[in-house]
Amino acid sequence: MNKRFEAIRSSLRNTEFFFIGVLVFVILSISMLLMIYIPSVARIVSEGAEAEISSATLANSYTADTYFRNKMSFLEAAASEFRKIDTADTEKVLETLRSIHANSQFRHIGFTGTDGVTVSSTGSVENTSNRQFIQAGLAGNATVSPHVTCDFDNTYCDMYTVPVYNDSGKLIGALTGDDEQFEFTEIMLLGIAGDKSCYFIFDSMGDVIYCSPGNSAGIGHADNLLAAIDDEVVSKDIGFLLNSLNRSAVKRVSINGVEYIASFMGVLNDEWTFAAIVPAETGYSSFTGLVVFTGFLIAILSLLLIAALIVVAVRIRAVKHDVSDFVGESEQLLYTDSLTGGETIALFREKYAAAMADTASEHALISLDVDRFKAVNDVFGFEGGNKIIRVISDIIARSIGRDDFFARSSGDLFYICAEFGDKRELCELAERIMSDVEYQITEVHLSLSIGIYMIDDKHIRSRVAADRADMARETAKNSKDSSYAFFDSSMLERIRREKRIEDIMEDSLALGEFRVYLQPKYSLGSQNEVVGAEALVRWNHDGRLIPPGDFIPLFERNGFVTKIDYYMFEEVCKLQKKYASLGFTPKIISVNMSRLHIHKPGFVDELAAMCDKYGVETKYIEIEITESAAFENMETLREIFRQIKSKGFHVSIDDFGSGYSSLNMLKDMPVDVLKIDRSFLTEKADENEDASIIISCVVMLASHLDIHTICEGIETQVQADLLTKLGCEMAQGFFFARPMPVPDYEKLTYGLGEGK
Ligand code: C2E
Ligand code: MG
Ligand code: MG
Numbered sequence: 001m002n003k004r005f006e007a008i009r010s011s012l013r014n015t016e017f018f019f020i021g022v023l024v025f026v027i028l029s030i031s032m033l034l035m036i037y038i039p040s041v042a043r044i045v046s047e048g049a050e051a052e053i054s055s056a057t058l059a060n061s062y063t064a065d066t067y068f069r070n071k072m073s074f075l076e077a078a079a080s081e082f083r084k085i086d087t088a089d090t091e092k093v094l095e096t097l098r099s100i101h102a103n104s105q106f107r108h109i110g111f112t113g114t115d116g117v118t119v120s121s122t123g124s125v126e127n128t129s130n131r132q133f134i135q136a137g138l139a140g141n142a143t144v145s146p147h148v149t150c151d152f153d154n155t156y157c158d159m160y161t162v163p164v165y166n167d168s169g170k171l172i173g174a175l176t177g178d179d180e181q182f183e184f185t186e187i188m189l190l191g192i193a194g195d196k197s198c199y200f201i202f203d204s205m206g207d208v209i210y211c212s213p214g215n216s217a218g219i220g221h222a223d224n225l226l227a228a229i230d231d232e233v234v235s236k237d238i239g240f241l242l243n244s245l246n247r248s249a250v251k252r253v254s255i256n257g258v259e260y261i262a263s264f265m266g267v268l269n270d271e272w273t274f275a276a277i278v279p280a281e282t283g284y285s286s287f288t289g290l291v292v293f294t295g296f297l298i299a300i301l302s303l304l305l306i307a308a309l310i311v312v313a314v315r316i317r318a319v320k321h322d323v324s325d326f327v328g329e330s331e332q333l334l335y336t337d338s339l340t341g342g343e344t345i346a347l348f349r350e351k352y353a354a355a356m357a358d359t360a361s362e363h364a365l366i367s368l369d370v371d372r373f374k375a376v377n378d379v380f381g382f383e384g385g386n387k388i389i390r391v392i393s394d395i396i397a398r399s400i401g402r403d404d405f406f407a408r409s410s411g412d413l414f415y416i417c418a419e420f421g422d423k424r425e426l427c428e429l430a431e432r433i434m435s436d437v438e439y440q441i442t443e444v445h446l447s448l449s450i451g452i453y454m455i456d457d458k459h460i461r462s463r464v465a466a467d468r469a470d471m472a473r474e475t476a477k478n479s480k481d482s483s484y485a486f487f488d489s490s491m492l493e494r495i496r497r498e499k500r501i502e503d504i505m506e507d508s509l510a511l512g513e514f515r516v517y518l519q520p521k522y523s524l525g526s527q528n529e530v531v532g533a534e535a536l537v538r539w540n541h542d543g544r545l546i547p548p549g550d551f552i553p554l555f556e557r558n559g560f561v562t563k564i565d566y567y568m569f570e571e572v573c574k575l576q577k578k579y580a581s582l583g584f585t586p587k588i589i590s591v592n593m594s595r596l597h598i599h600k601p602g603f604v605d606e607l608a609a610m611c612d613k614y615g616v617e618t619k620y621i622e623i624e625i626t627e628s629a630a631f632e633n634m635e636t637l638r639e640i641f642r643q644i645k646s647k648g649f650h651v652s653i654d655d656f657g658s659g660y661s662s663l664n665m666l667k668d669m670p671v672d673v674l675k676i677d678r679s680f681l682t683e684k685a686d687e688n689e690d691a692s693i694i695i696s697c698v699v700m701l702a703s704h705l706d707i708h709t710i711c712e713g714i715e716t717q718v719q720a721d722l723l724t725k726l727g728c729e730m731a732q733g734f735f736f737a738r739p740m741p742v743p744d745y746e747k748l749t750y751g752l753g754e755g756k
Contacts, residue, residue: 022309023310034298050250068267071105071177075160075176078175090125093111097109100121107180108150108152111176116129122152134174137163138171144161199275201272261278340394351405356458364453367414399432415469451469468492471487502560509567515537520532520736533587534589535572561596569621593623593625618648622649623644623650628658652673653666653669656698657677673707674709677713695723711723711728711730714734
């Protein structure tokens, strides 16, 4: 039924699910991205580290290679000096050695003859034939011998040996130069930071020839490294290793539980091998830092994002509660009538739509309001009026059937949707409500108007159905016979006709189609003469004379009646002026004034001004105001009567006794004439004792209050006689004269036009 609210609620629920979904999705996405990102960054970083170490190894091996080669090249060049001298001449050899030494970076230079005797640049002569590097040189090999003791000063040194040939290419000895031990720290151009990094140079046997001072990694002999690289490589054949590693290889190894990156490069025509060993973590520590930093950043961002999402989720939850409360309250407001606590018209419409879907049952839409409810409000105040509306609401709630429903639309207007089997049930429902209202509301006599539309087409929208019930209700309101009426299509015709009237009424007034008819009033008793007249409007349209009953009620509703009243009043002024100017004493003509004037400020002044305009004395005009005006505020009415009288007009209460006015209202009410309603009279008036008693009482009371009486609607001699007998002073009715055109009245009253 309340689909809109259900839709809002479910949309709120969905928003929550959607949000939780988004949250889960975001968290999963971030986790997956991290899972992909971190390993790939680590891989990139690791490859970067390996490449870095590899290029460092290349550069350093090249540096070492150049270092050794330069020394060897110097010695090889120096060896050619001995071709020209007699090597048996020790003095000559010494001189040559000293000259070479002066230009070299070697600590000592020595020449060893084929006999194994070495002459040194220091001047010493020793037999060194037992030294391996001497034997290698004399065997024709150029060698670098690291870590050997120097024969000249007994310190450790690196010994460089080259063979010496004479011009004919015959080996004549070996030239040696000793140098301080090779120092990695001095030559390394490109290093990789870290105490745990170290450099080795292996000889072809796998023995460590040179080792960087930071050999703290506990690698020791190359065997450890070789074994770490490959379990199967247990031989000391570093060439095999290099071949297996593809010469310039980078290998990850684990030594004593520490992971290293090892890089290899051949030196001195691959006779030796240069190896750089760097702990893996040192190798890419900067990259690891980057990874850690990036991971940290992502983690922080993720946490912030998740925190933001949680905050938003909490906020959404709070808003959801607020909205939910709001929806609940709106629903309450929308569906509960604050005045009666019953259902509102919005809910009624929704229920109506659902009821129309049920094609099996017959439904009627009933429109119900209180007659002249405004007067009830005026008399009892708003709170009093509201109380009455609540009582009516309760009565309806008790009267309708289980599947029926109703709502207050506005003010005192209610709609009921009732199921029925028989038209009679609807009549009974209307009568039950009316009688309960009459029975329960005792403070004031209330009458209801009820319109019933038996829904003949289930597709008709609630508004249209309500309009039809309203038309029936209006008909009931205007009917004197019944307080409820059923809609029939002729009402639609009436509405159309009224619309047509409204379209032309202004023009008709301007064209003078509204005419004054006058119905003479007679004195009762012996004279029976015309004492005045009542002005009654007629609408002469399209050659037809339309009686006021056909348009005055409509004009009362749309307010146009006030214009008609002024028009009639002005016409009457003109007539009275005419009669006065003809020398007659004008007989009083009464003009009907709608109760709509009562609330118009300046209304009485306008009437007086009109009389002034035509120079008519106000005492020749009587203002008729219907008894029903008493439903307006009595104080206002009294004040208006007082004003009318103060201007010199006569005042009469029209249709007295037709409604619910009490005799009490006459008290303090400055009126001149009481027009007793014709409803008191029956055809056989003399036989109706009750009516006679009431009329005689009214007449007596009026004469007591100095108020004149006239009876309307006298149609028979019997009625005229009865009224005369009851003391009524004047009479008006078809028995004496019908409402007539002005010329007829003038002829009757003043004898005008008789001569024509
Ligand atoms: P009302 O003011 O009570 O006027 C008397 C009505 O009773 C007139 O009806 C008149 O023709 C009718 N009548 C007079 N004698 C008899 C009779 O013996 N038997 C019957 N059955 N009826 C009689 P009318 O002219 O049709 O006017 C109806 C009502 O329309 C008037 O009732 C009055 O309330 C209203 N009305 C007429 N002209 C005006 C007007 O200019 N302004 C306003 N505001 N209302 C007017
Ligand atoms: Mg009247
Ligand atoms: Mg009347």
